[in-house]
Amino acid sequence: MIKQNITEYNNVWVFIEHNKGKVELVSLQLLSKAKEIARDLHCDVCAFTVGDNVKPLENEVAEYGAKKFYIIENSALKDYRTEPWRDSISHLISKNKPAVVLIGATALGRDLAGTVATVLKAGLTADTTALDIDPETKNLLMTRPTFGGNLMATIFCPDNRPQMSTVRPGVFEAIKNPSKMEIIKDKFSITEDEIVKKIIEKVQTGEDKLNLGFYDIIVAGGKGMGKKENFKLLENLANVLGGTWAVSRQAVQMGWAHHTRQVGQTGQTVHPKIYIAAGISGAIQHLAGMKSSDIIVAINTDDQAPIFEIATYGIVGDALKVLPKLTKTFKGKLKI
Ligand SMILES: Cc1cc2nc3c(=O)[nH]c(=O)nc-3n(C[C@H](O)[C@H](O)[C@H](O)COP(=O)(O)OP(=O)(O)OC[C@H]3O[C@@H](n4cnc5c(N)ncnc54)[C@H](O)[C@@H]3O)c2cc1C
The missing domain is CATH 3.40.50.1220 (TPP-binding domain)
Incomplete structure (x- = not known):
């Protein structure tokens, strides 16, 4: 793998998962943790999402401390489908070069993070239970259980960016920390005709x-x-x-x-x-x-x-x- 110039990468990005105009709790928990990581890295916390009409999310995201909110809005991105969300999010990340990308380890987040990491040729630590910054190298230390939970492994990614991790809901606390937030709308374009998979029906059990x-x-x-x-x-x-x-x-x-x-x-x-x-x-x-x-x-x-x-x-x-x-x-x- 060609060694990247990792100094080009900056800021801690948190994926905002949403459902019916509400931010999923895990994304707020990750914004709070991202604030600590950003403090150690002397950079900003940024949120990012895709969807159709995501305006109702803005206030909540600002309340939990994001300085910038990167958005791709498009009616073709209304409901989650792996490929269009993968392509739009990979585009956002490649263009803006965050050093750290955190995604909730929900069913959606696990699917999305794996495909985005593959496109970006980035490492991905799944199901992290602790995140820290190495005081010397400034690498993100991602800790997760391994060997059936009998050992904890700390994984880091010294040569490539972004450092990506999925984090399980409930691991961190969501703490309000309001911030003045800039909205950045990206013009990534995709049409329904370009998407092979169609949603015929959505079924959700209690x-x-x-x-x-x-x-x-x-x-x-x-x-x-x-x-x-x-x-x-x-x-x-x-x-x-x-x-x-x-x-x-x-x-x-x-x-x-x-x-x-x-x-x-x-x-x-x-x-x-x-x-x-x-x-x-x-x-x-x-x-x-x-x-x-x-x-x-x-x-x-x-x-x-x-x-x-x-x-x-x-x-x-x-x-x-x-x-x-x-x-x-x-x-x-x-x-x-
Ligand atoms: C990779 C991996 C992942 C796993 N993930 C999970 C996980 O996410 N969650 C999880 O829970 N487990 C998980 N397990 C399983 C875990 O190892 C245990 O097998 C499981 O947690 C045991 O469940 P238990 O305590 O209900 O049963 P047991 O270990 O069988 O314990 C039953 C307990 O009930 C007590 N008891 C019996 N009768 C009564 C009574 N009348 N009143 C009060 N107490 C009574 C017994 O004294 C005993 O302590 C995982 C295992 C592996 C290998």
Whole structure:
């Protein structure tokens, strides 16, 4: 590979994923993290997106600290399709040469980042869980779990730009940091006739839409819940507390819940105010998705279960008995 002149590349770019005129939370989380990275690199945070009529996104993007917002608007880019989005975004990046490009590791982001990185001949670190700047080399250090979550690997890209990474929703916090923002509209042109793939129908199930990261309270259950019907106990407590319920991968594999409710390395990453783990052993891959929760309450029959090592409060007992008692008690206390 021909060595690039990496000094031509500047600024930290964040892809703004959007749905029905709203910015996806992960993009706001990445803008906040990008601010820290840009401080270390003495450069600016820029946002970028494509779509049709993206004006409603502008205020929110400015509130989270972007200095510039690069936009390609075109009716042919209204809905996500890999090739036209890949081509328009590769064009934006090649033209403006950002040093760092961050994209949310959502279904859309994972598809997009891979194809854009291929076009740009850039490296891509997928599913990053930590981002730092090396104080000496100024390279972006991208850390992610490897070997089934048993090791953390830090990856960097010394000779090529941009340094690209997808980051899972919920890893960083979205913190407002308003900034005066310049809108830069690019005239990249594409017509519907040039796009081979056509969207015939869009189908979205209720579960597909679930974003566990929105909830302050999560009541999660694992294999120790015993059978599918018992998951109602999680839902009952979650409803009383104003939260939602989630599961471990074992529960998904047993067919007791949909994968969108899974927390962990191959599920969603969450940091709610309260995470209640019932009948979950505390495998490292599960902890990867919830260990930064403010308060962790573990309910387990085995007092040696690893989950107790990170729990704020531990209840040694049968979750099938403890959960209904908690629900009843909170119902009384909260007068529901
Ligand atoms: C590459 C890879 C990725 C993975 N990704 C994920 C992931 O994203 N999320 C994830 O969760 N896992 C993931 N796993 C799986 C992970 O290693 C564990 O197998 C899984 O988390 C275990 O789920 P569990 O705690 O529900 O089940 P178990 O480990 O079987 O634990 C069940 C627990 O329930 C307790 N128990 C039993 N009966 C009761 C009762 N009546 N009341 C209370 N407690 C009871 C037991 O003491 C035990 O501690 C991954 C694994 C690999 C290799």
